[in-house]
Amino acid sequence: MDAAARAGATLTIDLNAVAANYRQLRDMLTPGTICAAVVKADAYGLGAAPVGLKLEAEGCRHFFVASVDEGLALRHTFEDAAPGHVSEIFVLSGPTASSAACFADGWLTPVLNTLEQVAVWQTFAGEAGRPLAAALHVDTGMSRLGLTADDFAALAAAPDLLVGILPRLVMSHLACADEPDNPMNRQQLVAFEALATRFPGVTRSIANSAGVLLDPTFHLEMVRPGIALYGPEPLISRERKLSQTVVIKSKILQVREIDLPQTVGYGATHRAAKPTRIATVPVGYADGYPRGLSNAGFAIVDGVRVPVVGRVSMDLITLDVSALPSARCGAGTEITLLGNGVDIDELADAAGTISYEILTHLGRRYHRTYLGAVDPRPRGAARP
Numbered sequence: 001m002d003a004a005a006r007a008g009a010t011l012t013i014d015l016n017a018v019a020a021n022y023r024q025l026r027d028m029l030t031p032g033t034i035c036a037a038v039v040k041a042d043a044y045g046l047g048a049a050p051v052g053l054k055l056e057a058e059g060c061r062h063f064f065v066a067s068v069d070e071g072l073a074l075r076h077t078f079e080d081a082a083p084g085h086v087s088e089i090f091v092l093s094g095p096t097a098s099s100a101a102c103f104a105d106g107w108l109t110p111v112l113n114t115l116e117q118v119a120v121w122q123t124f125a126g127e128a129g130r131p132l133a134a135a136l137h138v139d140t141g142m143s144r145l146g147l148t149a150d151d152f153a154a155l156a157a158a159p160d161l162l163v164g165i166l167p168r169l170v171m172s173h174l175a176c177a178d179e180p181d182n183p184m185n186r187q188q189l190v191a192f193e194a195l196a197t198r199f200p201g202v203t204r205s206i207a208n209s210a211g212v213l214l215d216p217t218f219h220l221e222m223v224r225p226g227i228a229l230y231g232p233e234p235l236i237s238r239e240r241k242l243s244q245t246v247v248i249k250s251k252i253l254q255v256r257e258i259d260l261p262q263t264v265g266y267g268a269t270h271r272a273a274k275p276t277r278i279a280t281v282p283v284g285y286a287d288g289y290p291r292g293l294s295n296a297g298f299a300i301v302d303g304v305r306v307p308v309v310g311r312v313s314m315d316l317i318t319l320d321v322s323a324l325p326s327a328r329c330g331a332g333t334e335i336t337l338l339g340n341g342v343d344i345d346e347l348a349d350a351a352g353t354i355s356y357e358i359l360t361h362l363g364r365r366y367h368r369t370y371l372g373a374v375d376p377r378p379r380g381a382a383r384p
Helices: 015-027 040-044 048-057 068-081 100-105 115-128 149-157 183-196 344-351 355-360
Strands: 009-014 062-065 088-091 108-112 132-137 165-171 203-207 246-251 254-258 276-281 298-301 304-307 317-320 334-338 367-371
Touching (some): 040 355, 048 062, 068 088, 108 115, 115 132, 115 149, 115 165, 276 334, 304 317
Antiparallel strands (some): 009 246, 276 317
16 A cells, blocks of 8 residues: 555645746736745745745746744755756744854845844855845834844944945835735835835845735835735635645545434534434644634535534544535545635634644644655756
């Protein structure tokens, strides 16, 4: 028996769909605007190495990750397999005194979020004896990472603070881009544009996935889509236009018939009101199937949408398959838990969460298959 047959469920990741989403976003931009790609959190759970290689093959040359280890792993992937060029990898969390050498060795570009990080990177550049590239992140409303407006102004007013640092990018992050009518979007853009004038000629970026879809004034010289690459729709009000990239399928382990007063699952949260056929499936919250889908989720069996009943447990879920005759639904029958009619945004809403969480929680027990993968054989990429 092969690995796919042994697995409790299969996860198919369509890299051609990821590439199509990237092209769709890129084609919305003014010619010359850079379309970067956010591949942090293992490309939102899909696999940073295969996703990164696919996007490089589509012409993407700028990538964003969250941590230095993510950056080093992606650089290793590109150096082993990328076709003769080196893409720029930005690390959003920035450097520390202990990690600065890793940035330099991995040809990673840190995003500087505080004056302390600026000082760390300047000190390391001095020790390295060469200027080092960096991005400057200014906070315009998230109150999360980023230089304050006063800190940003101080850097611009005191060039000595940036000696040895080559600003490659000035960036900020939109707080409410998924709400197109929220006035904070325009307020942040205006504030950012005013601050960025202190670094003329440096590439500017404020648009995340939803920001790309607002209007072209948010595009500036670079956009940084993340979630949109992987299929979910980033705007709350937008109908599905992006390609879904993930399909999860499993097979029924057992079907049983119950009737009042029998219950289903932990806590007896579902009680049969009439004769009911219950199918048990070997996927649970250990696989990233949200516990919030207890008595709220749904799957597709033989083209019919069926509800999750009872609590999602660690390894199992239970479905009410009463709508299907026994001849069409028994042990071994294939079911679809995500994709192919099970929309990720609808499923996330039913779970009381967001699509980001569903994707990034995809478990290790799935048998993974990639469609459209780029040949990973080493080709001897040359460093600049």
